Amino acid sequence: MAEEIKADKSMDLKGLPCPMPVVKISKGIKDVAVGEVVMCETSDPGALADFPAWAKTSGNEILQTVQEGNTVKFYIKRKV
Amino acid sequence: MDEQTRQDLLKLFESKLNQAMRLYLETCSRCGVCTQACHVYASMPQAKYIAAYRAEIVRRIYKKYFKKQGELMPSLGESKSLTDMALTELYEAAYSCTGCRRCMVYCPFGIDTQMIMSIAKLLLVGAHAEPEILTMLADTSIAKGESLDIFREGFLASVKNLEAQVVEKWKAEAGETVIPVDKEGADLLYVALAGAHSIIPAAAVFNAAKENWTLSFFEAVNFGAFVGDPSRTKLILNRIVGEALRLKVKEVCICECGTAFRVMKQLSGKQPFKVSSVTEVHARYLREGRIKLDKSRNPEPVTYHDPCQIARNAGIIDEPRYILKHLVQDYRELAPEPIYNWCCGGGGGLVALGEDTLDFRMKSAKVKAEQIKKTGAKTVCTACENCHTQLSDLSAHYQLGTEVKFLTSMVADSLVK
Ligand code: SF4
Ligand code: SF4
Numbered sequence: 444m445a446e447e448i449k450a451d452k453s454m455d456l457k458g459l460p461c462p463m464p465v466v467k468i469s470k471g472i473k474d475v476a477v478g479e480v481v482m483c484e485t486s487d488p489g490a491l492a493d494f495p496a497w498a499k500t501s502g503n504e505i506l507q508t509v510q511e512g513n514t515v516k517f518y519i520k521r522k523v
Numbered sequence: 524m525d526e527q528t529r530q531d532l533l534k535l536f537e538s539k540l541n542q543a544m545r546l547y548l549e550t551c552s553r554c555g556v557c558t559q560a561c562h563v564y565a566s567m568p569q570a571k572y573i574a575a576y577r578a579e580i581v582r583r584i585y586k587k588y589f590k591k592q593g594e595l596m597p598s599l600g601e602s603k604s605l606t607d608m609a610l611t612e613l614y615e616a617a618y619s620c621t622g623c624r625r626c627m628v629y630c631p632f633g634i635d636t637q638m639i640m641s642i643a644k645l646l647l648v649g650a651h652a653e654p655e656i657l658t659m660l661a662d663t664s665i666a667k668g669e670s671l672d673i674f675r676e677g678f679l680a681s682v683k684n685l686e687a688q689v690v691e692k693w694k695a696e697a698g699e700t701v702i703p704v705d706k707e708g709a710d711l712l713y714v715a716l717a718g719a720h721s722i723i724p725a726a727a728v729f730n731a732a733k734e735n736w737t738l739s740f741f742e743a744v745n746f747g748a749f750v751g752d753p754s755r756t757k758l759i760l761n762r763i764v765g766e767a768l769r770l771k772v773k774e775v776c777i778c779e780c781g782t783a784f785r786v787m788k789q790l791s792g793k794q795p796f797k798v799s800s801v802t803e804v805h806a807r808y809l810r811e812g813r814i815k816l817d818k819s820r821n822p823e824p825v826t827y828h829d830p831c832q833i834a835r836n837a838g839i840i841d842e843p844r845y846i847l848k849h850l851v852q853d854y855r856e857l858a859p860e861p862i863y864n865w866c867c868g869g870g871g872g873l874v875a876l877g878e879d880t881l882d883f884r885m886k887s888a889k890v891k892a893e894q895i896k897k898t899g900a901k902t903v904c905t906a907c908e909n910c911h912t913q914l915s916d917l918s919a920h921y922q923l924g925t926e927v928k929f930l931t932s933m934v935a936d937s938l939v940k
Contacts, residue, residue, distance in 0.1 A: 460908055465660060489716060490718070491678060500662045500666045502862070
């Protein structure tokens with residue numbers, strides 16, 4: 444498994460109602476500086492699909508996706 | 524606002540002026556019947572929250588630019604120029620209206636304030652003055668439709684992870700796929716939301732009913748509709764229509780999301796599949812004896828909140844009651860007639876705006892909280908994600924002591940062989 448990236452902020456976005464995972468990550472990423480990394484965790488299939496699409500739309504970058512049992516961790520670098 | 528922007532916005536305004544809209548804009552007699560019909564006004568009696576007052580903000584611009592000067596049209600009142608100031612008023616009017624259409628059922632002319640507010644929302648989109656989070660959510664949905672490949676494998680793996688929780692509710696037969704995805708030739712395409720809670724119970728019920736079903740890659744919700752942008756609405760909708768055609772399904776079943784259901788039902792056009800809400804599908808399974816429920820699991824008093832977009836605006840009123848008759852021992856109605864049920868106060872994109880609208884959502888839905896309290900119910904169930912979030916917030920804010928549940932979850936938890 445690839446080495447885990449150091450995150451500047453962590454967010455637990457598991458089990459949230461629609462559309463809070465995407466709303467929270469778009470707000471949360473603004474709490475770190477450009478170039479810093481947010482780690483967010485989800486276990487919801489739709490949210491998992493939403494993050495790459497959100498990153499593409501918002502111009503941020505998913506550095507790594509780590510599957511751990513039922514949860515998935517995204518490491519997202521603030522680019523804009 | 525520069526002249527070019529104004530002209531562009533007026534073109535957008537004009538694109539909304541079909542016969543029905545013109546009628547709504549020209550007919551109000553200012554009788555005031557709609558005043559008390561709006562939960563926002565009933566909870567916070569201020570003139571700006573009267574349905575006809577909201578409509579008047581749009582109507583004045585209509586009079587200024589789309590009616591000939593001097594034409595006798597007293598119901599139109601004063602005219603007003605389209606300025607930055609007018610945009611601020613349009614924002615306040617549109618984003619304090621949940622689009623519940625309760626005012627419409629009271630209005631003697633059936634004036635649709637929600638439809639008039641759709642002009643306000645479109646002008647705000649045109650002026651880039653809409654809540655940007657809603658546009659961002661809509662664009663995320665569109666990007667998903669364009670790049671299935673980037674999430675396909677992850678989505679499939681994560682769906683697989685939910686199987687054990689589905690089986691806990693209903694044991695699948697040997698060899699049966701617990702959550703089928705991308706299954707060509709399935710009869711029914713189920714379109715869920717992002718959360719596992721929108722997939723697990725529904726899957727258990729489909730399997731119990733022996734449905735030949737498949738799960739959609741896409742989420743049902745349509746943020747293009749919330750933000751009032753017809754082109755984004757269509758793009759988001761087309762992802763699901765395209766998937767349904769590709770898989771050759773006979774029915775598209777929309778999860779517990781009011782706006783998703785109304786948009787799919789009313790805007791998907793003539794298609795070789797029918798569109799149903801998950802509530803209709805569950806009522807059908809019960810009627811056909813394909814599932815059985817154990818009422819004794821729900822002895823406490825339960826009430827049902829009719830989501831405006833599913834009940835008043837799409838006519839699904841009898842089906843949830845038919846389910847509840849088989850599901851709970853002590854059912855209590857919220858309103859004497861479901862069509863006059865108070866809106867929960869969370870529609871129109873307000874819940875999606877999260878914490879930013881929380882204070883307004885709580886204050887403007889005081890009448891809803893009182894309505895729930897009067898029933899004495901311990902559980903409020905509903906069939907819409909937005910309503911569920913808003914009702915849970917209301918329960919906490921007004922200390923109602925009620926638990927809010929999804930109807931589908933209650934059905935799944937009461938399945939018997
Ligand atoms: S649609 Fe609902 S929220 Fe909007 S003005 Fe009418 S009653 Fe009020
Ligand atoms: S009830 Fe209808 S006609 Fe009367 S004020 Fe309201 S919108 Fe106008």
